[in-house]
Amino acid sequence: MHICFLTNEFPKDGFPHGGIGTFVKTIGSALVKKGLKVSVVGINYVAQDETHIIDGIKIYRLKKSVVKGFSWYLNSKKINSKIKAIHKKDPIHIVESSELGLAFINKLKDIKYIIRLHGGHHFFAESENRKINKWKGFQEKKSFSKADGFIAVSQYVKKHTEQYLSYQNKPIAYISNPIDTDFFKPIINTQLADKIVFAGTVCEKKGIRQLIQAFPYVKKEFPDAALEIYGRDWFYPDGSSYIQMLKEKELPQLGEIIKDIHFHGAISYSNIPLAYSEAEVCVFPSHMETQGLVAPEAMAMGKPVVFTKLGPGPEAIEDFKTGLLCDPYNPKDIAEKIVWLLANKAETEIIGKNAREFVFEKYSLENNIKQNIDFFNLMIKRELPFTEI
Template sequence: MHICFLTNEFPKEGFPHGGIGSFVKTLAIALVRKNVKVSVIGINYTSNNETEVIEGVNIYRLKRSTVKGFSWYFNSKAINKKIEEINYKDRIDIVEASELGLAFIQKITSIKYIIRLHGGHHFFSESENRGINKWKGFQEKKSFKKSDGFIAVSKFVKEHTEKYLSYNNKPIVYISNLIDTNFFKPVVGNEIENRIVFAGTVCEKKGVRQLIQAFPLVKKEFPNATLEIYGRDWFFPDGSSYMQMLKEKELPQLKERAKDVHFHGSVSFVNIPLVYSEAEVCVFPSHMETQGLVAPEAMAMEKAVVFTKFGPGPEAVEEYKTGLLCNPYNPEDIANKIVWFLSHKNEARLIRKKAREFVVSKYNLENIVSYNIDFYLFLIN
């Protein structure tokens, strides 16, 4: 069996990537270990073609088009050409993409096409309280019509997406994102007392602004607390930095407490466990998630996790048993949940252990890989 993933986010040293990139890398390597051939095709971060093999995964990064207004056309053309080349040499059975990924893909009759619901344009438009962009909305609908099957990473994303888009009576299954619990595992001796850690893209929908607003309330109870923010910056349509906005508008309001808020920028995937290992509490107050990788990753390391109570939050965290859930729009509630963990060391210790047990059970790499292979074979046959 030969699986081909379409994504521009497969992790590359020195360049930022999102959760989809981390997920594809973890799944791709796990599939190779099951004797499945895997290729990954995406547009490069730089203006040249690159090919490399990472742990058996063949990665093709294609030269990015710079033709203004038509880059989508030339990028899609390059991806289609590469799919044809690879398929000619070594027949592809499955092409998998995220929601918009199949819009301009030319289907080959011998290949089955899958969309994995990571959270598309329609899905996030409602949560971000914005309208549907006609161009992106068109692409997503076009992409869905081409898919032969769908994989939803949470029950919530499946139900929420079908409010806006049709699955066209094609097969759809629910398979969680997988967590490598051998990579994300407890580390003894690294934890720093009252250290609060956020990891993810530094943007509005991840709740970073509200987390910063919650920090002074935490400091009142725990004066030596620090807030460590890890992740790539997000930019407004005019090109201005979201991170810079936080530094200029939010940090000054913290006054002397601002010195205990630290922005660390992007962190490589291999260093994420180190970041989590130093935290006493990991906080991810997202306004909306499809599933989210960061919360279960931190839980796998036996960390006290505060996650969003919205969307799939309750699917990942059981209140006061495997973690805590917060209202991500309410800084006071975020602060209260952080303070609870810092104030209840013994209870927190039990929750942390239960959290890892839950992740090992639900997001177990071996099981999740098997579920994916079963669905691939179902579509092929």
């Protein structure tokens, strides 16, 4: 079986990537170990074509077009040409993309096309109370019409996406994103007392502003606390930096404690476990997630996690058993949950152990890969009426 993932985000040293890139690397490597062929096709970060083989995955990074107004067309044309060339040489059985990814893909005979719901434009427009962008909305609807099947990474994303987009009576499976528990595992003797770690894109919807606002409340109880922020910057449409906005508008209000808030920028995939390992508490107060990778990654390392109570948060954490859930819009509530974990060492240790066991049960790579392969086989072998698996 040959699976081709469409993404621009496959991790590359020196360049930022998001959760989809991490997901594709994790699942791709595991599929290769099971004897499947895996290709990744996407637009490159730099102005050249590149081909790499990493962990058995063939990665095709295509030179990005910068022709104003036509880059979307020219980039799609390059992707279509590459898929056709790969398929001719080594037949592809499944092409998988995120929500918008199939909009301008030309479907080829004998290939099944799957959309994995990582959280598309309609989904996040609803969660962020903003209007649908007509161009992106058009692309997403066009993409959905081309899909032969769907995979939802949480019940929440499935339910809220279908309020805006139809699955058109096509097969849909619920399969969580996998966590590599051999990669994300406890690291002994690296934890630092009162160290709080956030990882993710530094932007409004990840709740980082409220976490910063929560920090003074934490410092009152734990004067030695430090907040370590790992992740790439986010930029407004005018090109201005979100991190710079925080430094200009939020940090000055905190007084001298700003010396204990550290922005580390983007972190390489290989160094993420080390960042988690130094934390006494990991905090991810996202306003919205489809599933979120960072929380179960940290949980797999036995770390106590504060996660959002909104969206799929309750699917990932049982409050005060495998972690704590917070109101991501309420800095005081975020602070109270952090303080509780820092103050209750014995209970926190139990929560960390429970968290790792839970990740093994729900997100383990072995079980997850079997679910994915079963669904791929189902899609390849026969046409199905609507079935929820």
